[in-house]
Amino acid sequence: MNKKNDEKRNENMTENTEAVEISPEVKQEEQIADSTVSKTISQSTEDIQGIKEKLSNLENQYIRLMADYQNLQKRASQEKEELYKYAAQKTLEVLLPALDTFDYARASVKPDSKAEKIIEDFTLVFEMLLKCLKDIGLETIEETGIPFNPFHHEPLHQIPTNELPEQTVVQVLKKGYMLNKKVIRPALVSVSIKEEMKG
Template sequence: MKQEQDANLQEQEATAFEQEQTETAAEVGGEESNDLQAVLEQAKAEAEENYQRMLRVQADYDNFRRRTLKEKEDLAKYASSKLVTDLVPILDNFERALSTNPSSDNDSFSKGIDMIFRQFQQVLEQEGVTAIKAVGEPFNPEFHQAIMQVETDEYEEGIVVEELQKGYMLKDRVVRPAMVKVSS
């Protein structure tokens, strides 16, 4: 009987010990679960941050690609800008030479100069160079450079009266503004 009691007592102690272990494991498991939940939340937040960063980098790259493509197109479109800027004064000198009235014995010379002038103009036009219209147009500081103001009854105020030097554009950019007199 004493052995039975000892066996019962050992069994009760073992059951109590197992119950205690189960409760301790549950407590530890709960703490581990909370820790795991916190780690999971932190990993989710970090993943979202990385995703947002990736989206920003991708948008920056797309903007960079578009900007460089536009710059490349502009470079190709206006590559001849420096050359045109240097050639425009030569065109002016040709016009001045043709405006003088040469003597009749130099008729073939003046015809030759006129042919060179027209050919020069054609080449520039093919490149996209056009003269800026000035006389009779409203003054526009983007296209005209006002040198003088004159009083006139012929034009309203702010209208270009006379062009002193032609202005030129390369495609849609002003190479040189026209020097003009404006009515006041």
Template sequence: MNEETKNEQVVDDANVEEIFDEARETSTDETTQSQEDHTNELEELQKKVTEEENRYLRLQADFQNYRRRVELDREASEKYRAQSLITEILPALDNFERAMQVEGEGEQFSSLKQGMEMVYRSLTDALKKEGVEVIEAVGNPFDPTLHQAVMQGEDSEQESNVVLEEYQKGYRLKDRVIRPSMVKVNQ
């Protein structure tokens, strides 16, 4: 081989070495850039996963709250299912009480009154089975959640704010007041 070819080969080897060095640097820069891109992508994906997990947990909590509310509503509906019927029956019960206070004589009257008392007892027993209770008023302290004051009176023998008379009975269904008692309260 001649010397010129040798020099070209040496130059070519040097050029090849330079080209490899440049390629390695470029490759290293690209690898570093690629790793940074992947790291950023990974962080974004982790943020999205965290957001979706939080969203899932909130939805799950909302659903549990919804189920609890539905269950409470169902229980209340079952507990107070007869409220509208009872509200409709109370005026008839009041009329029975007024009719039984009427005085009269004779065998027919006493038979009629006895029949009315039996019907009245049947109604009150059926209401008691459903959880209806009469609100006691006379002699008790006035309670605005149980009583409706329609008059005030003055009785020196009674304490202030005590119910003196009851004009209309009040009723409670379990723990809910269906109708407050209409009362006269001492000053």
């Protein structure tokens, strides 16, 4: 009985297999689907290739920009070194006339020269040097009779007096200097304080 059932089942399967035919509409839909999938894959491949090219271009651009940046850094570093190396050149160029004057004064001093001539020559050298320094922005801080300014003065002594207002610069012990209005050395000064009455 089992054998008969098996044979019957096999016959039914064969009939069903023969009965399933693929209709032309299904075939056409499959072809359209295959074509669409192929187009999508082709388009995706093109898109991926385009993205790879853009990425490659951007990488090349990045490498060039980094090289330019590194070259710029090297050039800036070299220029900075050159600037430091020759920073004093302008100052020295301004001081050369004073150096020349000093050299002339030194050469003019003979063993039998009079003291007045030596003083005159060195005064000339000092004035020339001061002029050269003023030309590059140096100013002296040496005025007396003005109010004490902690940014321009450094008090060394206090002088009791009632003749001047308190905290007035009475005496400049060592000149101060400013370069282009910036204090590079404050003046050492004596400052007035109120004199106490003895009684």
